[in-house]
Amino acid sequence: MKHLPLGTALLAALAAPVMAEDITVGFAIAKSGWMEAYDSPAATAAKIRIDEINAGGGLLGGQIKWIESDTRTDRAEAAKAGLDLVDQGAQMLVVSCDYDFGAPSALVAEGEGMNSFFLCAEDVKAGIQGVGPNAFSASVLAPVQGATMAEWAYAKREARAAYVLEDTFIEYNKGICTGFDWMFPRLEGAAIVGRDTFKNDDASIASQITRIKELDEEPDVIMLCSVMPGAAAAVRQIRAAGINALILNGSAVDGSYWLDATPDLSGFVVPVQGSIYGDDPRPEVEAFNAAYEKATGARPASQYAxxxxxxxxxxxxxxxxxxxxxxAAVTAALEAMTDEPTSFGPRSFSAQLHHQNTALMQIIEITSGKPARVDEWRISEPVPMDVLIAK
Incomplete structure (x- = not known):
């Protein structure tokens, strides 16, 4: 075997191209259990963006690979999933949409000094406040949704009297009401004229409806802070009682999948990050909807993709x-983002908050059983940190 002189061999080695390493993203998500309905669409969307980045040349000269582990909608399994993915070489973790079910995985990443991103968590604890300095969510906080509904209804529907009806099921619901409670009374001449609570699995909210009907005048709006299936049941009972006030809610009830339970519903409004109905004014949103349909065979069922x-x-x-x-380096780069352009509107992070406390929201209204985009709104000021934390 012929050997090159040492100097020649060294020069040849230095001249050889250095192959960039692939980057591995781990998905610690629910592939079973009730969280799967939230995690699966958002994870699919994440993989679509990964494919686009890889097709465009990759990241840092390498390709992005992804691996998965099923949390089974179980907190103990979520921690195991995070550990499993780290053992497999994940360099960033994407975790479940909900704070409670995503945090165990995110805490594993935090312990390794890695970044984690919640798929769509809208509780401030899904970040610095509940996990640590390297945890983020790109979604819009629940209080922002409530504040958006308050200011939009005041400005565009002349709402001055509001009744707040809060479902105590999960923290997300409380967050919507927190944002509404902060914003609405700040608006000149606006007042919350009553408030009540119910549980998501309550068979009836007859007593709450009675208290609404006992008001001197029907409120202009009802701020319903709820998720399915309780939200649909509450809306059906409110309308059956002859209450015609505009009903507001948060992003979690986006979609038409539940409308069979409330035939011919009108006057129901939610804020979303983008419209799934083909009427979003931004071509990038409809391009994504088409890409999602190509990947899955169906358009997104809600904005949570x-x-x-x-x-x-x-x-x-x-x-x-x-x-x-x-x-830490990636965290610093994320925290430097102010109104960073994305297909779904600008996003910002800071050293104090790894969520969106203001965002351009598309306004979806259901009329005669048909959802459609009717407007867009960005709240006039961010929801303050003390309001977010007090929630």
């Missing part, structure tokens, strides 16, 4: 700017 796409987009930009996937 969108944050998965956005999180990969923002994380990849931060990695490119940092020149590394190392957690």
């Amino acid at each position: 969108y944050p998965g796409y956005v999180l990969i987009d923002l994380w990849a930009k931060a990695v490119e700017r940092a020149g590394t996937v190392e957690g």
Whole structure:
């Protein structure tokens, strides 16, 4: 065997191209249990963005690979899933949409100094406040949704009297009401004229409806802070009682899948990050809807696919700017983002908040059983940190 002189061999080695390493993203998500309905669409959207980035040349010269582990909608399994993915070489974790079910996985990443992104969590604890400095969510906080509904209804529907009806099932519901409670009374001449609570699985809210009907005048709006299936049951009972006030809610009830339970519903409004109905004015949104349909055979069922796409987009930009996937460096690059453009509107992070406390929201109204985009709104000021934390 012929050997090259040492100097020649060294020069040849230096001249050889250095192959960039692939980057591995781990998905600790629910592939079974009730959280699967939220995690699966957002994870699919995240993978669509990964495929786009890879097709465009990849990230830091390599390709993005992804691996998965099923949390089974179980907190103990979520921690195991996070550990499993780290053992397999994950360099960033994407975790379940909900704070309670995603935090165990995110805490594993935090312990390794890695970044984590919640798929679509809208509780402030799904970030610095509940996990640590390297945890983020690209979704819009629940209080922002409530505040958006308050200001939009005041400005566009002349709402001055509101009744707040809060479902005590999960923290998300409380967050919607927190934002509404903060914003609405700040508006000149606006007042909350009554409030009540119910449980998501209550068979009847007859007593709450009676208290609404006992008011001197029907309120202009009812701020219903709820999720399915309780939200649909509450709406059906409110309308059956002859109450025609505009009903507001948060993003969690986006979609037409539940409307059979409330035939010919009108006057129901929600804020969303993008419209699934083909009427969003931004061509990038409809391009994503088409890409999602191509990948899955169906359009997104709700706006909750969108944050998965956005999180990969923002994380990849931060990695490119940092020149590394190392957690602290990527965190610094993310925290430097102010109104960073995305297909679903600008996003910002800071050293104090790894969520969106203001965002451009599309306004969806259901009329005669048909949802459609009717407007867009961005609240006039961010929801303050003390309001978010007090929630």
